[in-house]
Amino acid sequence: MGRGIVTSLARANIPVIALEQDAKQLEFGKKAVTGLLEREAEKLIKQGLTPDTSLASVRFTLDFAELYDVDFVIEAVFENMELKKEIFRKLASVCKPDAFLCTNTSGLDIDEIASVTNHPHLVIGTHFFSPANIMRLLEVVRGHNTSLITIATAMNLGKTLGKVAVLVGNCPLFVGNRLLGPYLEQANYLLEEGCNPEDIDKALEDFGFAMGPFRMMDLAGLDVGWRSRMEKDLTGNKVPEGTPARQRQGIRYSPLADMLCEMGRFGQKTGKGWYQYEKPGGRFAHPDPWVKDFLQKYRDTHQIKPRPSNPEIILERCLYALINEGFRVLEDGIASGPEDIDVIYNNGYGWPKHRGGPMFYASTVGLEKVFDVLDRYHKENPDVPSMNPAFLLKKLAAVGGPPIKEWRTQVGKIANKL
Numbered sequence: 121m122g123r124g125i126v127t128s129l130a131r132a133n134i135p136v137i138a139l140e141q142d143a144k145q146l147e148f149g150k151k152a153v154t155g156l157l158e159r160e161a162e163k164l165i166k167q168g169l170t171p172d173t174s175l176a177s178v179r180f181t182l183d184f185a186e187l188y189d190v191d192f193v194i195e196a197v198f199e200n201m202e203l204k205k206e207i208f209r210k211l212a213s214v215c216k217p218d219a220f221l222c223t224n225t226s227g228l229d230i231d232e233i234a235s236v237t238n239h240p241h242l243v244i245g246t247h248f249f250s251p252a253n254i255m256r257l258l259e260v261v262r263g264h265n266t267s268l269i270t271i272a273t274a275m276n277l278g279k280t281l282g283k284v285a286v287l288v289g290n291c292p293l294f295v296g297n298r299l300l301g302p303y304l305e306q307a308n309y310l311l312e313e314g315c316n317p318e319d320i321d322k323a324l325e326d327f328g329f330a331m332g333p334f335r336m337m338d339l340a341g342l343d344v345g346w347r348s349r350m351e352k353d354l355t356g357n358k359v360p361e362g363t364p365a366r367q368r369q370g371i372r373y374s375p376l377a378d379m380l381c382e383m384g385r386f387g388q389k390t391g392k393g394w395y396q397y398e399k400p401g402g403r404f405a406h407p408d409p410w411v412k413d414f415l416q417k418y419r420d421t422h423q424i425k426p427r428p429s430n431p432e433i434i435l436e437r438c439l440y441a442l443i444n445e446g447f448r449v450l451e452d453g454i455a456s457g458p459e460d461i462d463v464i465y466n467n468g469y470g471w472p473k474h475r476g477g478p479m480f481y482a483s484t485v486g487l488e489k490v491f492d493v494l495d496r497y498h499k500e501n502p503d504v505p506s507m508n509p510a511f512l513l514k515k516l517a518a519v520g521g522p523p524i525k526e527w528r529t530q531v532g533k534i535a536n537k538l
């Protein structure tokens with residue numbers, strides 16, 4: 121993410137100091153940023169334009185002391201709370217007292233990160249999307265103490281970078297990734313029940329997604345989700361001994377993605393993930409016979425009887441899971457309205473724009489249908505609480521599924537934490 125963020129800043133002619141943890145990573149990052157900027161320059165030249173960005177606006181360093189005078193920091197280290205806190209402690213001591221301190225976490229608590237600084241009003245989440253130099257979304261996450269000036273500055277940064285900034289509240293995984301959780305959960309259960317990654321990706325790509333869930337996670341890096349699950353003690357050495365492989369605290373859980381990570385399969389970056397790639401860093405996903413075999417062995421080990429599936433079932437399970445969480449986000453007042461969720465999905469996750477975003481799409485399917493499918497699935501699978509229809513969905517379905525523009529009044533009555 122760091123390289124994409126640096127490239128976006130350089131493209132907007134904002135001077136950047138890019139900091140890494142060691143010389144090897146710094147060189148690696150420098151090469152990547154140089155490559156991306158050169159590529160962009162070539163594209164502009166082909167269009168008859170003169171590129172005005174240059175690598176000269178980027179300084180590469182290993183030394184935190186060089187950050188003493190910056191106005192704005194965007195931290196993008198590994199998804200690990202202790203590490204983020206260590207970095208923010210350092211930033212708070214090195215940077216000038218009025219520097220804005222932003223974190224690109226995928227879903228860690230902004231308030232906890234801010235708590236280690238003595239100016240939490242200047243701390244905010246700036247959540248970019250992978251590839252960060254390409255995807256237009258910037259989720260701006262306000263913490264409990266974040267000041268209005270800090271929010272306005274982060275929103276303005278989004279605009280300066282040519283991105284679409286959406287303000288959201290601070291909850292685990294924020295908005296985009298919070299909806300992604302149940303979507304990926306269903307995609308993983310479908311694998312357990314007999315599908316291959318390419319079956320599920322094809323169904324969602326035929327629906328219009330730029331990438332199905334497995335190609336997307338291979339692009340983002342499977343290790344990001346793995347670290348995020350470790351932070352929640354869903355995997356790793358904090359899982360209590362004797363916990364069944366496919367359960368966490370009585371709730372169904374799929375350890376498949378964790379198992380791939382334990383084998384070093386992180387996706388595109390390692391050349392292997394849910395697919396295989398021509399080389400580490402390769403982009404062309406090829407179905408991997410190893411994955412097919414791995415999944416079959418897993419089903420045999422856990423004596424999972426394959427369930428029949430087809431594109432319609434795949435779409436309903438994955439999309440309605442995502443939409444249901446969207447209604448929960450609205451109940452919690454974490455997004456200011458269903459349109460914001462749609463903007464997030466259209467600009468951050470390659471959602472098919474012609475379908476108008478997940479919440480608008482739900483209104484076109486009919487909320488009664490979405491409710492019925494979820495309700496039936498949840499009654500058959502009570503160990504999957506994410507599929508329990510949200511209160512707000514139930515309420516709107518019960519009044520005949522009004523058009524999306526009328527939901528806000530219902531939402532407004534519930535909560536708005538922004």
Ligand SMILES: CCCCCCCCCCCCCC(=O)CC(=O)SCCNC(=O)CCNC(=O)[C@H](O)C(C)(C)COP(=O)(O)OP(=O)(O)OC[C@H]1O[C@@H](n2cnc3c(N)ncnc32)[C@H](O)[C@@H]1OP(=O)(O)O
Nearest residue numbers: 226249250251254297301330331336340345403468469470
């Ligand atoms: C139960 C609890 C569970 C807890 C955990 C649950 C959740 C965990 C969350 C984990 C994930 C966290 C990640 C995160 O925080 C949020 C994310 O970022 S998710 C990823 C979001 N991104 C997407 O969904 C991308 C979808 N794909 C697309 O939009 C397009 O396919 C893409 C733009 C990538 C490519 O476009 P396409 O038209 O297909 O191809 P082009 O060849 O035209 O390329 C356009 C442009 O993009 C560049 N590009 C293409 N592929 C890549 C790549 N692999 N890496 C980098 N860049 C790529 C390409 O070079 C082009 O750039 P130009 O400069 O325009 O030439």
Ligand SMILES: NC(=O)C1=CN([C@@H]2O[C@H](COP(=O)(O)OP(=O)(O)OC[C@H]3O[C@@H](n4cnc5c(N)ncnc54)[C@H](O)[C@@H]3O)[C@@H](O)[C@H]2O)C=CC1
Nearest residue numbers: 121122140141145196197198199224225226248250340344
């Ligand atoms: N991969 C994705 O799609 C997205 C990731 N994020 C978030 O961005 C952050 C980074 O994720 P990725 O870029 O995927 O991870 P990554 O593993 O590719 O990069 C992390 C970088 O942090 C550097 N680093 C680690 N410790 C450091 C330290 N002490 N000082 C300086 N640099 C240090 C590493 O050398 C590495 O280059 C995480 O918080 C992740 O959740 C957010 C949006 C999307």
